[in-house]
Amino acid sequence: MKEMILMTPGPTMVPEDVKKVAGAQPLHHRTEDFYELFSNLNKNLKEIFKTKNEVITLTSSGTGGMEAVIANLFSTGDKVLVASIGYFGERFYDIARAYGLDAELQDFGWGNAVDLDVLEDKLKNGNYKALLVTHNETSTGVTNNVKEIAKIANKYGVAIVVDAVSSLGGIPLEMDEWGIDAVITCSQKCLMSPPGLSFVALSERAWKMAETSNLPKYYFSLKKAREGVLKPNPDTPATPAVSTIMAVAKATNMLLELGLDNVYKRQAEYGKRVREYIKSLGLELLPEEKIASDLITAIKVPEKYKASEIISHMKEKHGVLITGGQGPLKGKIIRIGHMGYVTEKMLTKTLEALKDAIDKEG
Amino acid sequence: MKEMILMTPGPTMVPEDVKKVAGAQPLHHRTEDFYELFSNLNKNLKEIFKTKNEVITLTSSGTGGMEAVIANLFSTGDKVLVASIGYFGERFYDIARAYGLDAELQDFGWGNAVDLDVLEDKLKNGNYKALLVTHNETSTGVTNNVKEIAKIANKYGVAIVVDAVSSLGGIPLEMDEWGIDAVITCSQKCLMSPPGLSFVALSERAWKMAETSNLPKYYFSLKKAREGVLKPNPDTPATPAVSTIMAVAKATNMLLELGLDNVYKRQAEYGKRVREYIKSLGLELLPEEKIASDLITAIKVPEKYKASEIISHMKEKHGVLITGGQGPLKGKIIRIGHMGYVTEKMLTKTLEALKDAIDKEG
Numbered sequence A, B: 001m002k003e004m005i006l007m008t009p010g011p012t013m014v015p016e017d018v019k020k021v022a023g024a025q026p027l028h029h030r031t032e033d034f035y036e037l038f039s040n041l042n043k044n045l046k047e048i049f050k051t052k053n054e055v056i057t058l059t060s061s062g063t064g065g066m067e068a069v070i071a072n073l074f075s076t077g078d079k080v081l082v083a084s085i086g087y088f089g090e091r092f093y094d095i096a097r098a099y100g101l102d103a104e105l106q107d108f109g110w111g112n113a114v115d116l117d118v119l120e121d122k123l124k125n126g127n128y129k130a131l132l133v134t135h136n137e138t139s140t141g142v143t144n145n146v147k148e149i150a151k152i153a154n155k156y157g158v159a160i161v162v163d164a165v166s167s168l169g170g171i172p173l174e175m176d177e178w179g180i181d182a183v184i185t186c187s188q189k190c191l192m193s194p195p196g197l198s199f200v201a202l203s204e205r206a207w208k209m210a211e212t213s214n215l216p217k218y219y220f221s222l223k224k225a226r227e228g229v230l231k232p233n234p235d236t237p238a239t240p241a242v243s244t245i246m247a248v249a250k251a252t253n254m255l256l257e258l259g260l261d262n263v264y265k266r267q268a269e270y271g272k273r274v275r276e277y278i279k280s281l282g283l284e285l286l287p288e289e290k291i292a293s294d295l296i297t298a299i300k301v302p303e304k305y306k307a308s309e310i311i312s313h314m315k316e317k318h319g320v321l322i323t324g325g326q327g328p329l330k331g332k333i334i335r336i337g338h339m340g341y342v343t344e345k346m347l348t349k350t351l352e353a354l355k356d357a358i359d360k361e362g
Helices: A016-022 A032-049 A062-073 A087-098 A116-126 A146-155 A204-212 A222-230 A242-258 A260-280 A307-318 A344-361 B016-022 B032-049 B062-073 B087-098 B116-126 B146-155 B204-212 B222-230 B242-258 B260-280 B307-318 B344-361
Strands: A055-058 A079-084 A102-107 A130-134 A159-163 A182-186 A198-202 A296-300 A333-337 B055-058 B079-084 B102-107 B130-134 B159-163 B182-186 B198-202 B296-300 B333-337
Touching (some): A016 A242, A032 A055, A062 A087, A062 A182, A062 A222, A079 A116, A087 A130, A087 A159, A116 A146, A159 A204, A198 A204, A204 A222, A242 A260, A242 B242, A260 A296, A307 A333, A307 A344, B032 B055, B032 B198, B062 B087, B062 B159, B062 B182, B062 B198, B062 B204, B079 B116, B087 B130, B087 B159, B116 B146, B130 B146, B146 B159, B159 B204, B198 B204, B260 B344, B307 B333, B307 B344
Parallel strands (some): A079 A102, A079 A130, A159 A182, B079 B102, B159 B182
Antiparallel strands (some): A055 A198, A296 A333, B055 B198, B182 B198, B296 B333
């Protein structure tokens, strides 16, 4: 099985040192060694989330983390607004509906960002308990201005829940400073680790909301998980994905050694470089450039090409894996992920492979 | 960090070849390589579950798998009986209660097995929709006679859900043959892999029950997961723990190459050997020998010893990790796990370490 360069929305590339840890014998989760490692991970995560509150580690994908927030913060019939700009906004709406919330979908359109004026108008008059929003929409390569969105939510006393599954640790997000009530992320995007863990942090207001929530939860009980984190020997209610915890502890050490600001800067450079390059090839971005993500670039496929053929060519000939569009964008776009562990060499190879595919298939 | 020999109820030891896979770059989960691997895993799991129905892979611990079964099969107020013989029976009851079932706890006592006559009496008169039961109770080292329990449940038309988290792949369980409606297991016990995945199989009757369930689920929707498994290119609704799937695919290949009957035989020998040895040391089993588990042995700690000191001695001096008791058995027992990947050498070392601890600490 030939190893691919994964330039996708995740799983992303895992650095050698992190893979080594992931492939070690898992620690037992009721031992001093684990307590120390888990403590260190929590400390790292708080720095990355930019919060003074505890970060909860769940053995699940990012979707599980999103569900945990819904199940813990809300009660049947709670009115929430989901500001959607693509696939993962719609997923958040689906989860809220599955749990019996009175959820309203405000669809800003695939390829757009949240329109702040429209949002303000909704929040002013809607009597919503919370706003659910995606930070970085991987289905369209768009980043929402979460800082301004949070400002509006706070202005009207609406709690704000941010799906930062593909953004945290890659682009700035200041949970406490921006007044965000819940942030969710996972192991396999900007955190440079194998998939299998999600991470959730709540504000004090959100922990209060959790006290009155009537929705069923056991595995995803954030209160019970927080009790574990707060122990002198911190642990988890059930056996966690210890190997992946070991991997993320290592990966977050690496990120913090590099410095978050340096990571943000490098991601911004990568984003700019990819956008310039695709324009130089005569290709067009899906979103307007000012809202384009620095973590993943969505590119319109001109009529004369087939998305699937560009993707296969890059994969078969160059060993570089990119992805196509989802839902209404299937066949219409290709997406290059450049989040997490991406070296200059990987990025250069990807752009050259794209050029070659365009030249050959056009 | 010194690597321990884990003789615990899990995480258990992971063979070198499985660790190698777990530490490789995760595949992308929407690629041919993954589809092939996931297909192979499903085939292996069906052989190990002894079922013709699909086995669902969830990114969660075993507790998540137990919750998935509750959330998918039942509706608010459904009357179920939980036949508990220890910590994990009580957990099943707690999950059922958290989901609003009319759950009744029939506690057979920590250290006992389910009494078949008492059970029959309950099921005959109780009008239960389902019986929830633990196959192998790791908290007490007791194995229930699930074959006979299932016979009784089927006699009275009560669906039977079996927590086989610590038993499947280690001791016989014939899902279809014995008429079991739901079986749950996970990656880090007898399946010799890192923690992070649970596996659930349902009978046709259980899939029918799932059609009318009104409990909220999204991440744990078994119907949606089955749609993924049944695709020509089988996949999962959200990004799964790909590395762990790669590991379990490898580990289940190894188990099936060895032959399940040989695995069962070896486990039975290990169980017997541990029991004989502890008796030769003058120690006493917690349960009666006829219900003692071949996967984990619970040993009463005589007054003159301290459980914690035996455990530390074995850990510090011999690098062998065993565990103490939970709940009412804390400080009263020690437990040696001998499930999953255990070599003759590991077992011998463990027994010698125990003898040394007994000699030194007594």
